[in-house]
Amino acid sequence: MTRWRWIWLAASLALAACHPAEQQAALPASHAPAAASSVPKTASRFEPPPDASMPKDDFGKQVLLGRQIFTDTGHYAKSYVGNALNCENCHLDAGRLAHSAPMWGAYPMYPAYRSKNHHVNTFAERLQGCFRYSMNGKAPPLGDDVLVALEAYAYWMSKGEPIGVAPPGHGYAKLPRPAQAPDYARGEAVFKRDCALCHGDNGQGQRVADRTVFPPLWGAQSFNWGAGMERLDNAAGFIKANMPFGRGNTLSDQDAWDVAYFMNAHERPQDPRFDGSVMKTRKAYHDTPDSLYGTTVNGSVLGQGAE
Ligand code: HEC
Ligand code: HEC
Known part of the structure; x- marks a missing residue:
């Protein structure tokens, strides 16, 4: 994370602190439940060399x-x-x-x-x-x-790292399946409380002087329907370990799954392997409960693509 982004982040948090009424909800103090499982913070065996x-x-x-x-x-x-x-x-x-x-x-x-x-x-x-x-x-x-x-x-x-031996901390965390099926309304509540401060109420993040300070989570400027982050298991694992930024490992597993569901229940750019039919494309590439592509959420079929 570059210096200018820390400055921006500090400024946003300070701003939030000045407007307690609407924004306090997104701040750490109001943060709720205890984590059910915990992703280890560091990989003890391997440290990449300093820049x-x-x-x-x-x-x-x-x-x-x-x-x-x-x-x-x-x-x-x-x-x-x-x-x-x-x-x-x-x-x-x-x-x-x-x-x-x-x-x-x-x-x-x-x-x-x-x-x-x-x-x-x-x-x-x-x-x-x-x-x-x-x-x-x-x-x-x-x-x-x-x-x-x-x-x-x-x-x-990676110099010094053995070849072909999965190092601790590689990939994203694999979270246990949640106790309750991931839910849009619960996910939306987590989003408002813990994510919107940086990623925006509409999930579009923030850009300053043509640079992305906080990345968009869905919509035309985010990852497309073919990306790994589109899968609920990947998104939940990433979010649990790393978000809210600077406070990784504080969400409960259920919150991580719910907010991953909410994020991925929004439109994003079409899967580049799209063959003209959402249902056929789902069958070919998204035939898993971890993908919402081609499923109906809140009355609309996901996978139309955002331009
Ligand atoms: C929207 C999120 C996102 C962005 C942006 C992104 N990636 Fe990834 N990347 C992923 C996901 C998800 C995986 C799969 C992780 C896993 O398998 O656990 C991945 C995996 C990888 C892997 C393989 C990791 C492994 O352990 O096998 C490489 C290499 C990689 N990305 C490089 C890049 C590069 C280079 C860029 C920029 C050009 C990039 N990624 C941008 C989400 C992203
Ligand atoms: C304090 C600000 C902040 C908060 C709060 C926050 N994020 Fe992020 N998020 C970031 C930043 C910054 C990055 C990019 C990290 C980097 O580039 O080093 C990021 C990256 C991401 C990404 C990967 C990039 C993308 O656009 O898809 C996802 C997914 C994500 N955040 C989801 C969430 C979710 C879900 C929450 C709420 C549980 C959350 N974030 C809360 C700042 C924040």
Whole structure:
């Protein structure tokens, strides 16, 4: 998280404190129930190297470029990005944070078979996937500078990590199934209490001077219907460990599932694999209780796509 964003965040919180009546509800003090399970905060076995140890040679230049692409994707990889997100919005602390699908936890686990596309994916192909879906953009071609730089960054960060051994804190947390089926109205209440302060009442986040300060959670500028975050299990695991930002692990599991449901019961850009029929696309790619694509929520069928 860059400095200007902390300043903005501090300012927002200060502002909220001055308007207790409407906004106090979103502040930590009113925060309710105890967490049912807890995601360990750090991966004790592996710490990625500090940025200061980045080499200064030609290889180091690519590592640095990879980091810049990761934290300011819309600027450094503009032609491949179709929304207002940056990689770092979902892979926190520039891809260095355990339980936030860290890059040091990912690089040594590829090539890997993925049921999403039914073949063995290289790390570069995995990077392409997040451009196509999470960034609602275009996959940079193999060998493109953008992929090479991101690969160099993830490789450098993973040095010393054993190959093919899933490190603690890789991927997102897997939460136990909730006691009650996730619910829209309960999720909406969690959203108003714990999320709207930063992500906005309408979930559209906040941009300042053309930069995303708080990312949009749904709508045309967010991840599309083909993205991993569209799945309730991924979203609940991410939210539990990392949100509200700076207060990870404070929501109950039930709250995390409910607010994930509420977030993903909103329209977002169409799945790029859409074949003309929401029902057929659901059957082909979303045939799981963890996807709301093609289901009816509050009287409308989800999966129409937001332009
Ligand atoms: C909207 C959220 C979101 C954004 C933005 C996003 N990703 Fe991801 N990414 C995910 C999810 C969800 C997964 C799957 C995590 C899991 O398997 O537990 C993932 C997985 C990955 C993985 C594989 C991780 C692993 O452990 O196997 C890589 C590599 C990756 N993303 C790179 C990127 C890059 C590079 C960008 C920016 C170009 C990006 N992501 C943007 C949500 C996002
Ligand atoms: C204090 C401000 C703040 C609050 C409160 C907050 N978030 Fe976030 N959220 C952020 C920031 C900042 C990021 C991006 C992190 C980064 O780039 O380092 C983020 C990222 C996300 C993302 C991934 C990016 C995207 O747009 O999809 C999701 C999902 C998310 N938050 C959901 C929630 C939910 C649900 C809540 C309420 C339980 C919540 N957040 C509360 C600040 C906040």
